[in-house]
Amino acid sequence: MNTDNTGNTGTENTESSRDELLAEAVALRTRGEAEKARERLVALADRYPGDAVIAYQTAWTHDALGLEAEAVAYYETALAGADLPDADRRGALVGLGSTFRILGRYEQAVVTLRGGLAEFPDDGALRTFLAMALFNTGQHDEAMRILLELLSSTSEDPGVLAYRSAISHYAKDLREVVQGP
Incomplete structure (x- = not known):
């Protein structure tokens, strides 16, 4: 097992980095910088393709930008994941249903x-x-x-x-x- 000079395993560093990057992207969206948030979230979703929380946040940001068609795949990934908290699962179900509706x-x-x-x-x-x-x-x-x-x-x-x-x-x-x- 590899550790860094703080005694953490690479997995811990990766998880910490993931959480920090996700929090930064969500903060960007919250501050009204949705396009910057979208760019960061798409990169995170590419880096962590099965991560339900990242997929949900990426879908939400696409919706916020009026990019509903692009949001669908992210919502579907989020809902397929087992690690999505209930509040986020609710949000993803509302988001996907609403997105399907707006797309006809x-x-x-x-x-x-x-x-x-x-x-x-x-x-x-x-x-x-x-x-x-x-x-x-x-x-x-x-x-x-x-x-x-x-x-x-x-x-x-x-x-x-x-x-x-x-x-x-x-x-x-x-x-x-x-x-x-």
Whole structure:
């Protein structure tokens, strides 16, 4: 085993370097320097091709730059990895589903977002983006149901709170009509 003059193995140095380079690239994106971040992340993704966290950050940065088509492969790599933390996995599922939708790949968006909800059933972002994708596929009733359920269960708006039970009821079937006398 090789060690450097600090007593660390090469693997430890590589991991430390990876973490530092990743943190620097994410900081660049956070500061609004997304193109610089993208260049660094692409280089890191090439250097660590199976790294799910790097792939996720690279996809996110491509999306931030409006490069959705280029983001897809990075999102897919991220989601295929076993080492993606849950928060990042959620973000990658939302990101990929949203990216498919914006690219006009509506059915893939629906499949991705439904899969995300199977893993994270209470995630409001996944439900919202699924509703948008369902709208794009002509599934308007389900899209409205999802949004109304989300609205009634999460809103703190006084008007929504006052009508929460009615909104929840109508979310089940917007076409319900009560026949008069």
